[in-house]
Amino acid sequence: MTGGTSSDSADSSSKNSIRGNAAQVVQARDITGPVYLGRRLARPRWWLIGGLVVVLLAGTGAVFWLQPSGPAELRVTADLSANDAGPWGYASEDPGFPGPGLAARLARPGAGTDDTVAHDVRVSGAASLEQQVIRLHLEGPRTGQVVVTDIRPVIRKRVPPLSGGLVWVPSQGSEDSAQTLLELDDRFPVLQAAVRDATGNRNFPAGPYFPAHTIKLGNGETSEVVVTASAAKGAYDYVLAVFSQSGTQIKQTIVDDGGKPFRVTGFACSGNHEAAYHVVYFAVGDFSVPRDPHPERFGTLPYC
Template sequence: MTGGTSTDPAGTGDSSSKNGIGGNAAQVVQARDITGPVYVGRPRARPRWWLIGGLAAVILLAGTGAAVWLQPSGPAELRVTADLSANDAGPWGYASEDPGFPGPELAARLARPGADRDSQLAHDVRVAGGAGLLHQVIRLHLEGPRTGQVVVTDIRAVIRKRLPPLSGTLVWSPPQGAEDSAETLLELDDRFPVLQSAVRDATGNRNFPAGPYFPAHTIKLVDGETKEVIVTASAAKGAYDFDLAVFSEAGKEIKQTTVDDAGKPFRVTGFPCSARGQASYRTVYFAQADTTVSRQPDPEHFDGVGEC
């Protein structure tokens, strides 16, 4: 570390007429007209009552009475938030291990005309604990530090729970056409799920993985820049509770930021297939021609499931 210029070359020990800087060389202070010693980090000799680590230093500017508090310079921080509202726009489907899901109040709303395209109703069913049927769209909003730079290097699934497909209740307003476009795919049925780039098939109706998204892509965020990554997490053979781990680099430090659904894990499930084209539940609410989502009389033999 480069020290201050002494105004006491004779070494008289008069601290009122010299500048001295001591401490960690990783931290540097630049100043003019400072009277008295300046310590950054752990000083060589301090009274025992001084709380080391609480504050890095206090610099008293002579003649002004102003105080500058030096905080240890930490790594640039990455902020990540998850938005699941795209799942509420319809078509939509949710399943639960609870045959009483989603409860009397939501069941009454499902029976009203227009329920199959009611985005608020879909939101409320999801918030009540439903797992996304077959897939869940997660919009990750990445925000860099106000000053400095971070580089997002990977996004991975952290599986918290793996179960057979949920067979308590199905609430489903199925799609009528092609799949929505996707930026990235996360196949949770894979032994080691890896975020993949997405491409359309020749018919334009389905999305397929086209190789790992990272490290081919680089997400660099400088001085508060933002970026959105749309992740479509899918499951067909099981049910999954999972978080997303976002890895980033700031200088030489690598950090992991864990993202979930407002304190709860993301949830996706496949169909509990019981025969070809058939699934078995204890309760099924299914979209009807009159736009209601009505309870089905024979949920244990729910037909017309192309995924089975």
């Protein structure tokens, strides 16, 4: 680019107007008139505009189509109401258990067969005596499918059998049938399939329930697994971990007793087929459950 002559002066402004990157401008010896270094008009950045649109949509909640789909959800609820039908028993570390209000209701004839009394004792925070029935209600997702692959206990606490207070309405006949058994005293407790013995009076474990059984749930389908958890040598606070698979993704669902752990305890044995407690309420002939006069040597118990 050189200086213009008089014949070039009429259009020098256009000749000295240069558009482009400043780094590409060549130095000239003579320049007449002003030099304009402009830049290229920017092309629309559509990816940026698209991103702003996504942000705006996110503010309205319309982002479901932008997110990768997660695993299908399994819903699990625990029902313990089967424990209210009797026989039933509960023990607590609290020597004041079950409290004066429940004690007065237990003293009435027929209290031992009253489901509402059993329910109120159960939800008082005490541990089930020897065994606890949990009905797990499983519900599959509305869309997709899940496969329940395992149910395992997660023990939060183990202590010696609770010896504060005991309320007991013992069985008058054979045991109810069971679907699965969970022996919490085992070193590595697992959910076991249950079978009846030859007499038909007792259930015993017959091998792990999973993976021999498969529970597939989809389109809101439901299934139920009845767990009978038992303890004799200790007292346990525990929850249940339900493992489910959707595609290649595995999810763990923790199930408890309404935000609290499930609780089971064995008898507080003191030897010679006796148990020792601070206070005992025991069912008698009219199915009232009065206070026993000898809680410190309560027996005779085949369990001790």
